[in-house]
Amino acid sequence: MTLPPELNVMVKSLPFLWQGLLVTLQVSATVVVVALVLGVTLGVGLTYGPRWIAWPIRLFSDIIRGLPLLVLIFFVYYALPATGWSINNFWAALSALALFETAHVSEVARGAIQSIHPGQNEAGKAIGLTFVQRMLYVVLPQALRRFLPPWINTVVDTVKGSALVSLVGIVDLMLAIQQVIGRTFQPMPMYVLGAIMYFLINYTLSLASRRLEARFAYIRE
Amino acid sequence: MHTSGNSDAALLVKVRALSKSFGANQVLKGVDLDVRAGEVVSVIGASGSGKTTLLRCINVLETYDDGSIKVDGVEVGYRETNGDRRPRGERELARIRADIGMVFQLFNLFPHLTARENVMLGLRKVRGLRHAEARTVAEQWLVRVGLGDKLDSLPFEMSGGQQQRVGIARAVAMNPKVLLLDEITSALDPELVGEVLMVVHELAREGMTMILVTHEMTFARDVSSRVVFMDGGRVAVEGPPSEVFGAQPHERLRSFLARIELKGV
Numbered sequence: 001m002t003l004p005p006e007l008n009v010m011v012k013s014l015p016f017l018w019q020g021l022l023v024t025l026q027v028s029a030t031v032v033v034v035a036l037v038l039g040v041t042l043g044v045g046l047t048y049g050p051r052w053i054a055w056p057i058r059l060f061s062d063i064i065r066g067l068p069l070l071v072l073i074f075f076v077y078y079a080l081p082a083t084g085w086s087i088n089n090f091w092a093a094l095s096a097l098a099l100f101e102t103a104h105v106s107e108v109a110r111g112a113i114q115s116i117h118p119g120q121n122e123a124g125k126a127i128g129l130t131f132v133q134r135m136l137y138v139v140l141p142q143a144l145r146r147f148l149p150p151w152i153n154t155v156v157d158t159v160k161g162s163a164l165v166s167l168v169g170i171v172d173l174m175l176a177i178q179q180v181i182g183r184t185f186q187p188m189p190m191y192v193l194g195a196i197m198y199f200l201i202n203y204t205l206s207l208a209s210r211r212l213e214a215r216f217a218y219i220r221e
Numbered sequence: 222m223h224t225s226g227n228s229d230a231a232l233l234v235k236v237r238a239l240s241k242s243f244g245a246n247q248v249l250k251g252v253d254l255d256v257r258a259g260e261v262v263s264v265i266g267a268s269g270s271g272k273t274t275l276l277r278c279i280n281v282l283e284t285y286d287d288g289s290i291k292v293d294g295v296e297v298g299y300r301e302t303n304g305d306r307r308p309r310g311e312r313e314l315a316r317i318r319a320d321i322g323m324v325f326q327l328f329n330l331f332p333h334l335t336a337r338e339n340v341m342l343g344l345r346k347v348r349g350l351r352h353a354e355a356r357t358v359a360e361q362w363l364v365r366v367g368l369g370d371k372l373d374s375l376p377f378e379m380s381g382g383q384q385q386r387v388g389i390a391r392a393v394a395m396n397p398k399v400l401l402l403d404e405i406t407s408a409l410d411p412e413l414v415g416e417v418l419m420v421v422h423e424l425a426r427e428g429m430t431m432i433l434v435t436h437e438m439t440f441a442r443d444v445s446s447r448v449v450f451m452d453g454g455r456v457a458v459e460g461p462p463s464e465v466f467g468a469q470p471h472e473r474l475r476s477f478l479a480r481i482e483l484k485g486v
Contacts, residue, residue, distance in 0.1 A: 117329075119325060119327055119329040120329060120331065122282050122323075122325070122329060123325065123329035123330070123331065123391075124331075125280070125282060125314070125315075125318055126280060126282070126318060126321075126322070126323035126325075126392070127318070127319065127322075127342065127343030127347060127391065127392070127395055128315045128316065128318045128319025128320075128343060128347040128395065129315060129342075129343070129346060129347060130311055130312055130315040131311050133315075133346050133347075137331075137342055137346060138331055138342075141333050142331075142332065142333050218333075218375065
């Protein structure tokens with residue numbers, strides 16, 4: 001059986017694209033975890049921190065969210081080495097993406113935490129819970145329901161944004177596709193294949209998001 | 222029974238010259254209050270008289286500017302070393318608050334936890350009880366407030382009266398030295414008020430020291446060993462219920478009680 005040339009190039013390139021896909025997933029997963037931990041911490045700081053904590057976080061978040069991701073990646077990759085801070089392209093791109101997503105997650109977390117009635121914190125105080133305990137057992141579990149849907153959006157944004165790391169020479173799914181195109185001169189089938197792969201990742205995330213939301217729907221005020 | 226006017230009982234709560242401002246608005250203007258072990262003190266007064274703020278200062282949900290609040294001999298809001306006064310840190314406050322129970326007007330149950338888990342949280346994380354012990358204590362208290370059949374219910378599945386009884390169980394399960402009740406029936410439908418007040422009566426009978434802010438005058442008269450009428454950020458009248466609700470020479474108290482009477486409360 002002979003495949004049409006469009007399908008043939010798709011099938012033949014799959015093992016190579018697989019390597020790129022793994023890099024995309026690896027970059028995305030790392031960024032998601034880092035941004036989750038840092039972002040929630042900053043979100044708590046934004047909501048409950050004294051001015052000297054909240055203010056710098058606000059500044060960081062506003063500046064980072066005000067920049068295009070590509071500018072941030074180029075800034076970390078090209079501008080930082082000029083100050084004597086040399087990092088390779090992988091860590092530069094990863095850091096830039098992580099900073100970008102952290103800023104977004106911090107806003108999502110702030111919104112979710114602020115939606116919790118102040119009486120919840122007071123009730124936690126009244127039984128003698130410390131700040132950390134109130135966060136862990138009272139505020140964050142309730143905020144989770146409001147946090148999840150917009151947070152999954154930031155995860156989807158991370159996967160999509162990770163395509164930009166190809167521009168500093170990291171062979172992720174995007175750059176792998178372009179390299180195949182460079183050799184085969186078959187852009188159309190390759191971009192279709194790439195689009196399908198990105199879509200599948202993100203559609204899976206959306207489905208997971210819906211299931212998670214349903215799971216936490218039992219929390220009602 | 223009440224230890225009304227019993228000066229031998231230990232002085233549990235001692236408030237002196239307490240003042241507190243919200244911005245330019247001075248809410249408390251030098252409040253003095255003594256509460257002895259086993260006493261039930263009702264604080265009444267018009268809204269804005271500072272009664273809720275007074276209550277919230279006692280477990281430092283509000284900080285206070287001047288004066289002193291001692292619970293069992295310990296200044297609650299400040300650490301004092303050789304005349305130097307500094308606000309207490311988060312951990313010290315948590316330790317102090319663990320011994321001061323509070324029940325809220327809007328219940329403030331944890332909506333993601335069942336009735337049992339609401340009561341267990343403090344026992345587990347603050348008192349350090351094992352899961353099984355905490356569970357037993359929580360269930361005992363919930364049974365005592367008449368909610369033995371609601372152990373696994375989430376707050377939204379319960380009526381206001383039931384939620385408030387969970388709120389009381391959550392507070393008393395911690396075995397507090399004093400229990401603060403902040404207008405605990407104000408958010409309830411009239412027919413649910415009784416079941417909550419009955420629980421408070423029960424606690425009073427067992428000698429629980431309580432300070433309650435309330436608009437239920439009949440209840441205040443029945444349950445209190447002492448009634449404090451606050452007016453304009455000060456204690457205006459103070460005495461046993463028979464005196465405060467009896468022939469009343471104090472003009473503002475008389476008009477306050479008349480207003481309450483008219484509303485049929």
